[in-house]
Amino acid sequence: MGALSIGLPRSVLAMALLVLQCFALPLHGTITFTIGASKAENSADTAVVCAEQVMALYSGTARASQVTEARAQELRSYIRPLVPYTELRSSFLSSNLVPSKKRFDSRRSLQQRSPQDRLLEPNSKWVSGDVSPPVSHSIIKKLIQWPPSKVLELTKRIVEFGGAPEVLFSALDPTKYEVPDVEGANAQKCQLTKFEYGQRFTDSELNSYMSFLFHVIVTLAPSVGFNVTLSRFDLFHGHIFTSYDTNRLGILFHAREYPAYNNSTFPLNLGYCQKGSPMPYDSSMDLRNILWLAPLAACSAKGMCSDDWLASGTLLILDAREGGIVHRELVPDYLDDVRTISEDEFGNIVADVNYLNIANTPFTSRIFIC
Numbered sequence: 001m002g003a004l005s006i007g008l009p010r011s012v013l014a015m016a017l018l019v020l021q022c023f024a025l026p027l028h029g030t031i032t033f034t035i036g037a038s039k040a041e042n043s044a045d046t047a048v049v050c051a052e053q054v055m056a057l058y059s060g061t062a063r064a065s066q067v068t069e070a071r072a073q074e075l076r077s078y079i080r081p082l083v084p085y086t087e088l089r090s091s092f093l094s095s096n097l098v099p100s101k102k103r104f105d106s107r108r109s110l111q112q113r114s115p116q117d118r119l120l121e122p123n124s125k126w127v128s129g130d131v132s133p134p135v136s137h138s139i140i141k142k143l144i145q146w147p148p149s150k151v152l153e154l155t156k157r158i159v160e161f162g163g164a165p166e167v168l169f170s171a172l173d174p175t176k177y178e179v180p181d182v183e184g185a186n187a188q189k190c191q192l193t194k195f196e197y198g199q200r201f202t203d204s205e206l207n208s209y210m211s212f213l214f215h216v217i218v219t220l221a222p223s224v225g226f227n228v229t230l231s232r233f234d235l236f237h238g239h240i241f242t243s244y245d246t247n248r249l250g251i252l253f254h255a256r257e258y259p260a261y262n263n264s265t266f267p268l269n270l271g272y273c274q275k276g277s278p279m280p281y282d283s284s285m286d287l288r289n290i291l292w293l294a295p296l297a298a299c300s301a302k303g304m305c306s307d308d309w310l311a312s313g314t315l316l317i318l319d320a321r322e323g324g325i326v327h328r329e330l331v332p333d334y335l336d337d338v339r340t341i342s343e344d345e346f347g348n349i350v351a352d353v354n355y356l357n358i359a360n361t362p363f364t365s366r367i368f369i370c
């Protein structure tokens, strides 16, 4: 991996790796693979358009109104919100619902406890396995819709710089942490992450927030009938992107990454990392694509931003069950069995964020950005 990266821009490398990763998947008989056919190009376009419409529904009234009502309804019936989105009408723009920078700062100085404190509390409870008293869902909701100021600053800066991945890279500490052996991965020759080393944000609030997102998914997914575990076979990574349409920061999480090989239900060899998987392949694969969107800053096309926000953050499960629009338009034929939606339908790829669930390790040290 190290040799590959010399002299290549990271974005190019990320694309190359994505392609490698996708096409390295062993394909079994039912998969159609029509190289060079126009159908493939058309379906790729369909996916990008569909992804953009999904995003539009959560990007303020102006963008949402560009999606027809029938289409919006169809999309919504295959989207399961874990944390709902709040639609901001112009009358709200001057209310306290919107944490413009000024209001955010004053609110912060008025309160004894900073947003980060409120964030760390649920995190540490979850990591230590303490489920009583239960984590307040209203805190979770608030932190997804209006994340702490450091997350808001980062997402706004990314929009100001036209979605440039370098904005996120410059928020990373240069230290490279070796990816540890997690749940017997080394013994299986499994390399779980894109690189052997990962980085973290310089600001601990950003690392906490990443960790928080993983835990929120595990906590809230059962409410839509989906049990997720933080394991190297199930949920351990998400793909950070900046959206094509608005340069908004988002993460497409993939749960259920390595279902167990099974001669009858899942005769698909996914390589070393699949070996030893205790996770059966079943219909819950339909729910493995989970989308987090940061709040959308109110910016002009040229990246001039005001202190206001057009849309709150949100956390959604894309339901890829057969017969639905998500399955039909966002899941490519060759990934049908694993129900994978690719992050490059949504935006430009920035990096992967991994949460490696290593016992007796502070939760922010479980984050590896590759």
Ligand SMILES: *[C@@H]1O[C@H](CO)[C@@H](O)[C@H](O)[C@H]1NC(C)=O
Pocket: 222, 225, 226, 227
């Ligand atoms: C999820 O886990 C809970 C608790 O173990 C269990 O009661 C429930 O049936 C599970 N749900 C699904 C859909 O597997």
Ligand SMILES: *[C@@H]1O[C@H](CO)[C@@H](O)[C@H](O)[C@H]1NC(C)=O
Pocket: 262, 263, 264, 265, 280
């Ligand atoms: C394969 O899956 C079926 C159906 O879930 C199950 O009954 C069987 O035990 C599995 N086989 C193995 C080898 O795990």
Ligand SMILES: *[C@@H]1O[C@H](CO)[C@@H](O)[C@H](O)[C@H]1NC(C)=O
Pocket: 263
């Ligand atoms: C799957 O089936 C093949 C042929 O029927 C058999 O040789 C193999 O041992 C089976 N593998 C497992 C894991 O059951």
